[in-house]
Amino acid sequence: MRIGELSERTGTPRRLLRYYEEQALIIPDRCANGYRAYDERLVDRVLQIRGLLDAGLPTRIIKRILPCLGKPRTIHFSDAIPPEMIATLENERDRMTERIRCLTRNRDAIAGYLDAVLTNDD
Template sequence: MRIGELSERTGTPRRLLRYYEEQRLILPDRCTNGYRTYDERSVDRVMQIRGLLDAGLPTRIIKQILPCLDKPRAIHFADATPEMIATLEDERDRMAERIRFLTRNRDAITEYLDAVRGADRPDAAPEASTAS
């Protein structure tokens, strides 16, 4: 696929895709006419990159860990610095906190929807209100 299709499928501007290429986060093939071509795996790769950037990881660390995302059982960094390890631990902890927060919000929305749907049913008995 060409850069326009990758941009469309990932919701990532072409300029940002070119930046990922410049940072060697994605490696497109080149046609004889110089056009970039991307394989199907590039869609997942771009989504991984965006997720890691959204989590606050810098591109230099993303570049180091991307190869491990394809083979999670073969993770080994010969050049892992204490800074990199600390950064990854901090990011893991931030992600875990965000997951807890999102899970709590998802559960609250589910309870609300269940209550609303229950109230919409003509045969539903009124529920007692509980304080959280």
């Protein structure tokens, strides 16, 4: 498939797909005329990348864990995970947990403010 179809099927802008390619997160085939040809399996791969980015992982870490991922939500451990990778993932998990705490605190503060404002309007 061409980049436009991959973009439509994944909801990912073409420019972002090219960025994923620059980062070696996806690797399209090349046709004889030099055009990129995106394999069907890249639809799932792009969705995985987007999910990992949405979770807050940077592309440098995503690049390292992509080989362990099969279809979405499936993880394959082909060999031992290096200790530095475990430490990196633990740090990212802890960073996300702290962001969740902060977001929860902010959400609760906004909800409290809205409750106070809406109660005072009566």
